[in-house]
Amino acid sequence: MKKTIEDKLFTVAIKPDEKKNHISIIRPEVCLRQCGDLNRPCTFFCPAKVYTWENDAITVAYNNCLECVTCRTGCPFENIDYQYPRGSFGVQYKFG
Amino acid sequence: METINTFDALVAGAGLSGLTAAYVMAKSGMKVAVVERGAHPGAKNVMGGVLYCQPTEQVFPEFAREAPLERCIVQQNLWVLSETGALQTGVKNQAWNKQYPNGFTVLRAKFDKWLSQKVIEAGALIIPETNVTDVIMENNTVIGLRTDRENGDLYAKMVIASDGVHSLVARKAGLKEEWKNNQLSLTVKEIIVLSRKQIEDRFHLTQDEGATIECVGDATNGLMGVAFIYTNKDTLSVGAGTLLSEMIRARKNPNDLLEHFKTHPCIAPLLEGGKTHEYLAHLIPEGGYHAVPKVYKAGLLLTGDAAGLVNSFHREGSNLAIMSGKIAAETALEACQRGDFSETFLSLYKKKLDESCIMKDLKKYANAGxxxxxxxxxxxxxxxxxxxxxxxxxxxxxxxxxxxxxxxxxxxxxxxxxxxxxxxxxxxxxxxx
Known part of the structure; x- marks a missing residue:
């Protein structure tokens, strides 16, 4: 049986930062008006499914982020402002 | 300005190249600090899994005895997959056994922790849980790093940027633009737990021996990339990745590719009954020779992934990271001895890279990608x-x-x-x- 990303994220130790979202969409209207024709790539390439399209906007589940930072160049409009999580927060691999 | 925030050299990032550079410089008596965003070196570090002996031994002669290694690779395979079958080629040779090992599988969270202990013993300071937020420059010369700690400005004669594929230091210093999507490979990996005996039986190995299997073709759904299985002691590293541009073109998620690979009829029996203990994602700079940016500037050198030093055709990256870290450290030491941190002097680093197998090999495959x-x-x-x-x-x-x-x-x-x-x-x- 194929495993979903949601199943797999349970295996990863991620220390959530409740105070600071390290990922933000710079101009939400670009996602709405310009990226529809491109199928909003962030919603399918992100290995942790951080980005979903809900109610005409991108929702960012930043606490799932595996910090590969693919979205920085993967977004065709460079519309994702990605900073690393603050020190001590985020993913902590046990195996690596 | 001799304060506790001032060093001979600062290293951004505690991966293989950064830790190697810090070790070599500290051993030579330089005052060195490494800034790392993880809770400990290794916590954020990901690779497929093979570390090569010869380049590692050049810096850490004792590593094969002391370091937490998984299996000694005596067998390397390349499988070409169709939907239902596989054309399997490979080399198995006892010449690669523990007496004259070629490479070991490693788990970076464990290995990098060991490596960082060596760096600390050599006298360098490792500053964990700290993000670099900017480079500090004066007269177009890099003189330090700004961090997100309170009073977090650190100063040094030299900065070595070993902060990985997305090197913030390289970008802030003006050495690098963003990568293009066809210069990056997005790869995901799982750590799958099996018993030692299961691994040895399924891959025809004796104790401590290991195998690698690289797969192309249907392995990545026909996209330009590779899927792999590497044997660890009692786990397998199983991954798949393609160029990011390919993934976007085909509208695929890397996890779908990995699941496709895992359920292939030639692969599934090898993983049968295994339990996934970790899921990892990593972006690999695979642009090769033409994508390597300018790797030096007054007061600054780039190493490892930050400089795009990956030879994707030979699955080499960890060795290039270690070698470039060593060469950067030696250049920094010379610069310190001369008191010359100018761009002209530091161009020596690029010259040494060009003369080494690092750039020679990248050049060989310059147009293959x-x-x-x-x-x-x-x-x-x-x-x-x-x-x-x-x-x-x-x-x-x-x-x-x-x-x-x-x-x-x-x-x-x-x-x-x-x-x-x-x-x-x-x-x-x-x-x-």
Missing amino acids: SFFEKRNHFFTLYPNTAVQSATEWLTVDSVPKRLKQWKIIRSLVRIRPFFGLLSDGIGALRKML
Whole structure:
């Protein structure tokens, strides 16, 4: 049986930062008006499914982020402002 | 300005190249600090899993005895997958056994922790849980790093940027623009737990011996990339990745590719019953020779992934990271001795890289990536045809062998015109040799 990303994220130790979202969409209207024709790539390439399209906007589940930072160049409009999580927060691999 | 925030050298990032650079400089008596965003070195570090001996031993002669290593690689395989089958090639040689090892599988969270202990013993300071937020420059010379700690400005004569594929230091210092999507490979990996005996039985290994299997073709759904299985002690590293541009073009998620690979009839039995204990994602700079940015500037050197030093055709990256870290450290030491941190003097680093196998190897494959990128059939038509032809050839069905030969040649010409085959063959040889 194929495993979903949601199943797999349970295996990863991620220390959530409740105070600071390290990922933000710079101009939400670009996602709405310009990226529809491109199928909003962030919603399918992100290995942790951080980005979903809900109610005409991108929702960012930043606490799932595996910090590969693919979205920085993967977004065709460079519309994702990605900073690393603050020190001590985020993913902590046990195996690596 | 001699304060506790002032060093001979600062290293951004505690990966293989950063830790190597810090170790070599600290051993030579330089005052060194490494800024790392993870809780400990290794917590954020990901690679496929093979560490090569010779380049590592040049810096850490004791590592094969002391470091937490998984298995000594005595067998390396390349499998070409079609939808139902595989053409399997490989080399197994006892010459690669523990007496003269070529490489080991490692788990970076454990290995990097060990490496960082060596760095601390050598006298360097490691500052964990700290993000670099900017470079500090004066007269176009890098003189320090700004961090997100309170009073977090750190100063040094030299900065070495070992902060990985997305090097913030390189970007802030103006050495690098963003990568293009066809210069990056997005790869995901799982750590799958099995017993030692299961691994040794399934991969035909004796104790501590290891194997690698690289797979192309249907392994990545026909996209330009590779899927792999590496054996660890009691886990397997199983991953799949393709160029990011390919993934976006095909609208795929890397996890779907990995699941596709894991359920392939030739792969599934190897993983049967295994339990996934970790899921990891990593972006690999695979642009090769033409994508390597300028790697020096007054007061600054780039190493490892930050400089794009990955040879994707040979699955080499960890060795290039260690070698470039060592060369950068030696250059920094010379700069310190002369008191010359100018761009002109530090260009020596690039010269040394060019003279080493790092840039020589990248140059050898300089145009291979774009050649294959434009010829998708190398990952779709050819793998399928190769497996089908080999299967046809070995199927005993009372058809004369000469007729089989013709059938195979006809099927080749059917998928691709004769001159297409010829230009692919000659082209691939020219780009790879």
